[in-house]
Amino acid sequence: MSPPLTAVPAGRRHAWWSADPYTRALRTGRGPLFLHRADGRLLPLDVERWCARPDAADLTVLARCGGAVLDVGCGPGRLVTALAEQGRPALGIDVSGEAVRRTRRAGGTALVRSVFESLPREGRWRTALLMDGNIGIGGDPVALLTRMAQVVHPAGAVIVETAPPGTDDDLDELSQVRLDNGAGPHGDTFLWSRVGPLALNRHAEAAGWTAVGGWTAGERRFVALRPSTRATAPGGRRPAAREGAVRAVRVPGPAGDDG
Incomplete structure (x- = not known):
């Protein structure tokens, strides 16, 4: 019988992505990695x-x-670096020291930090990104999105990359995983979630967010979330944005920089 799926203790968070296969992959810029x-x-x-x-x-x-x-789980920092090149304020966080070093070398700003730890500018970020499957962090999308409600400005937004086209829109999968470079699993086991856009909508609603639009680009899918007008303070949910407040994400068109 398999052991029950439980949350990884906070003290082991940094072990997930400091395992050798991930560090080596980032240093070389190539996989395979699974x-x-x-x-x-x-x-x-x-x-x-x-x-x-x-x-x-x-x-x-x-x-x-x-x-x-x-940018939560920024990895080697391609998005943070691109924003910096445009003169736009951006910070990446990642539990991998190698990911943060690579981001900094490329010209981005990044910290070795878990999203569940204290962060700079809490409650003032206008946009938060959960790209490249990072909605899976911690294996609990509701807990992650509830945390994002504490980090993002009440008039802000979160953009989430969901499971790609061709997977079930209602995919809601929790797995125990380890890193693997093709030669077998390595390092600690941790929990990871994969969700399709319909499942994300349910998790978002439970955490006090509402989907305001979604789009497909190539072989990838994205959903933009904003605070729900039904969200309340108890349970970590944020109050609704003020009437008429400028929101950071307007879907489907590009957003202006509202600072």
């Missing part, structure tokens, strides 16, 4: 894309970012 599920299935991680310049799909996300941007 999440190895307990059932033996391998979920590929697109290291080459992460280490490259933003692609056309990324640009649709950057065009919708308003104000100061927090």
